[in-house]
Amino acid sequence: MSKKLLEIQNLKSSIEHTEILKGINLSINQGEIHVIMGPNGAGKSTLANVLMSHPKHEITEGNILFEGESINGFSADEKAKIGVFLSFQYPEEVAGITVENFLRAAKSAVTGEPVKFLPFKKALREQMKLLKIDETYGSRYLNVGFSGGEKKKNEILQMAVLEPKLAVLDETDSGLDVDAIKVVAEGVNTLANENNAILIITHHKKLLDYIKPNYVHVLLDGKIVKTSDGSLADEIESKGYEWLSNQGGV
Template sequence: MSQELLNIENLHTKVEDKEILKGLNLNIKKGEIHVIMGPNGAGKSTLANTLMSHPKYFITEGNVKFEGEVINDLKADEKAKRGIFLSFQYPEEVPGVTVENFLRTAKGAVTGKYVGMVKFKKTLKDNMEILKINETYANRYLNVGFSGGEKKKNEILQMAILEPKLSILDETDSGLDVDAIRVVSEGVKVLSDKEKSILIITHHNKILEYLKPDYVHILVDGKIVKTGGIELASEIEENGFESFK
């Protein structure tokens, strides 16, 4: 039987004295893919930022448990070391730091172990092939001059290298064309397994044509108001989010 990985209980979050999450509950077991959909302003990105301890987001009530441990007060780097990864909606450009050096340093920081250069180069090359990323990108500065699709693929590459237990993908499909969405989706499928879980936050259902999530959740006004299967995405496509408000 699958083990519980993430348990969110009655989560309330404030941003600049405004309550955004208003009693959110969510349980994710190992090996599951969950999708959260909702209208703009519902609290989707607030949830992602809260889970990764963004300093502007404050938990005022409720608990977030990861592998049974309450992690409300942990810092972002402490959560990363426990196996939580967040891909950014708008990845930053980092001049002067190559993709390879960034990923190798990040791997060492998360694992606390020395990462040998030769072995790492092989791992990086293998994962770049899976994600259809030209290996010359390893020597380019992180996200500098990258297209939107290339930046998003690079986020999935980070996920592949860091091997987190829980990956939170915030609007990974935003602004991507159909081909890029397909490549990103295929990468996610390849990288997921029975021990790793994925939480995808989106307000499009295009990515669901390629991924087969275990659960789809509808987030409206700071709460998950309905949970079901992929059929919920079809319902949204036909009727929008009005019927869930």
């Protein structure tokens, strides 16, 4: 049996005194791919931000356990160091540091060990090739002047370099054309293995044409109201989310 990586117990959170997450329960094992779907405003991105400790979100109740230990009070950098990664819905632009230098420094920060220049450069190039990112992007400032799709691919590149135990992909597919979705999906599939886990947050199922999840959860109004296998995504596609709220799941 594979090891339990993440366990979320009755998680409630608020932002500026408004409750968003209203009791989330979710368990993720190593080697699994989970998908969270839900309409706008359900709390999907909030869950991603709470998992990564965005300072504006406050955990008001419940527990996040990572490899059996509570990480409720961890800051974002501490989470990164234990192997949690968030692919941002809106990656920030940081002028003044190149993609390559940023990632080398990040790798070193996450592992706590110095990263050798040349082997890193070589490994980075291979990852870029896999994600169909032009080599020249390595020497460009982080996300500055990147298109929406390039920023998203750059997030997956960061994930590939940092090799997290748990990767949370927040709407990585939104704003991407079909070709870019394919590239991102291929990247995710290549990186997924029996030692890590991936949590994909999305509100349409295009990405699921290329990635086969073990579980699909539906998030409505701050709670997970249904969990099933990949077929749930198809059901939502045909019936919409209304069907679930009418079922009395909430």
